[in-house]
Amino acid sequence: MNENEKGSMTFIILACLALGAITIAATLKLAPEKERTAKVPSIATEEYGKRLLGQTAELLGPDVSDPKMRFTKSRLSCGACHLGTGTEPGTLGLPPAFGHYPRFSGRTGGQTTIEDRVNECMVRSMNGKPLPKDSPQMIAMAAYIRSLSDQDAATGASQRKAHEPPPFKTPTRAANLDAGKTVFMQHCTACHGTDGAGLLAAANPIHGYVFPPLWGADSFNTGAGMHRVLTAARFIKARMPLGKPDLNDDQAFDVAAFVNSQPRPEMPNLEADYPDRKTKPVDTGYGPFADDFPLEQHRYGPFQPIEAYYKKLTKK
Ligand code: HEC
Numbered sequence: 001m002n003e004n005e006k007g008s009m010t011f012i013i014l015a016c017l018a019l020g021a022i023t024i025a026a027t028l029k030l031a032p033e034k035e036r037t038a039k040v041p042s043i044a045t046e047e048y049g050k051r052l053l054g055q056t057a058e059l060l061g062p063d064v065s066d067p068k069m070r071f072t073k074s075r076l077s078c079g080a081c082h083l084g085t086g087t088e089p090g091t092l093g094l095p096p097a098f099g100h101y102p103r104f105s106g107r108t109g110g111q112t113t114i115e116d117r118v119n120e121c122m123v124r125s126m127n128g129k130p131l132p133k134d135s136p137q138m139i140a141m142a143a144y145i146r147s148l149s150d151q152d153a154a155t156g157a158s159q160r161k162a163h164e165p166p167p168f169k170t171p172t173r174a175a176n177l178d179a180g181k182t183v184f185m186q187h188c189t190a191c192h193g194t195d196g197a198g199l200l201a202a203a204n205p206i207h208g209y210v211f212p213p214l215w216g217a218d219s220f221n222t223g224a225g226m227h228r229v230l231t232a233a234r235f236i237k238a239r240m241p242l243g244k245p246d247l248n249d250d251q252a253f254d255v256a257a258f259v260n261s262q263p264r265p266e267m268p269n270l271e272a273d274y275p276d277r278k279t280k281p282v283d284t285g286y287g288p289f290a291d292d293f294p295l296e297q298h299r300y301g302p303f304q305p306i307e308a309y310y311k312k313l314t315k316k
């Protein structure tokens with residue numbers, strides 16, 4: 001190699017090193033960007049789904065710092081109704097939920113998927129907005145709910161029997177709101193408060209509720225399943241007071257009616273629900289109906305005459 005050749009060789013090596021350095025620098029700079037996009041699917045895990053059900057207010061609630069992530073207006077968590085983040089079998093347990101979809105929904109008048117059903121709870125029970133179906137949050141929740149179905153498959157018949165809800169026989173009378181208030185004052189206020197507002201995490205409301213509100217601005221809206229007196233009465237009889245449910249049918253019926261007679265967020269466009277009005281559950285608290293019973297009777301009973309009317313209608 002002569003001096004000239006040596007010079008150009010050094011130049012080539014230096015150029016290569018420089019190029020390499022630029023490439024490495026560029027890769028380093030680009031890496032976080034790439035990682036971020038790669039994270040979208042990897043964050044959508046069952047574990048994240050479980051957290052979303054348990055810490056909904058913290059992750060999707062009105063106090064979340066990123067306004068784009070504020071999907072629920074209420075500070076409830078899904079777990080306020082689906083106890084133990086849905087793991088507890090029995091009333092409103094989610095272990096069998098995944099297997100129920102896709103299915104026809106009278107409320108929407110069409111086929112619904114598990115994602116549609118989660119969004120119904122987002123919009124009604126959580127008084128919020130639907131999550132995009134391809135969002136990591138929805139994918140994670142669906143994955144988590146699916147993982148619970150394995151647990152369901154492993155449940156033996158005797159275990160299943162142990163978690164069957166206690167029988168609830170609808171009293172053959174209208175619910176008594178005054179009696180319901182008495183039950184509430186005696187059995188519910190210790191946790192849910194005398195004003196039904198529950199107990200917000202003292203350190204920081206972003207953590208949501210220690211004891212959830214039963215009515216008021218932060219509660220489920222008028223379109224929620226829990227706003228139906230019979231749904232609420234069955235849940236309350238099976239689950240409340242939390243840990244030692246001991247109400248009889250009359251008490252559960254009256255206190256459910258009392259809770260649901262209290263103010264809560266109004267869901268708009270409820271008249272569009274149940275396009276086939278004959279599929280509307282008798283205890284739906286809003287019209288229009290395919291019958292002439294007064295709204296008051298649909299809200300508080302007695303329900304047997306309404307049930308008899310629809311039984312006759314389907315027999316014809
Ligand atoms: C205020 C109470 C409440 C809250 C909060 C709530 N749900 Fe629900 N959820 C219900 C009721 C009531 C039903 C109807 C159960 C039925 O049809 O028997 C239901 C049904 C469901 C179902 C269908 C279950 C099945 O077996 O078909 C899924 C899935 C579900 N909820 C997920 C969620 C998720 C996820 C959240 C939070 C984003 C949530 N729910 C929040 C009350 C609630």
Ligand code: HEC
Pocket residue numbers: 076079080081083084183184187188189190191192210211212213214219226232236240241242243247255256259
């Ligand atoms: C020992 C405390 C305690 C008592 C007493 C109690 N609850 Fe609850 N309740 C809870 C907790 C906690 C939850 C949420 C579930 C969870 O976080 O595990 C809940 C959830 C609920 C829910 C669904 C969520 C919501 O915000 O609407 C209803 C409805 C309810 N309770 C009604 C009642 C009624 C009616 C009584 C009285 C008969 C009652 N509870 C008594 C602790 C209690």
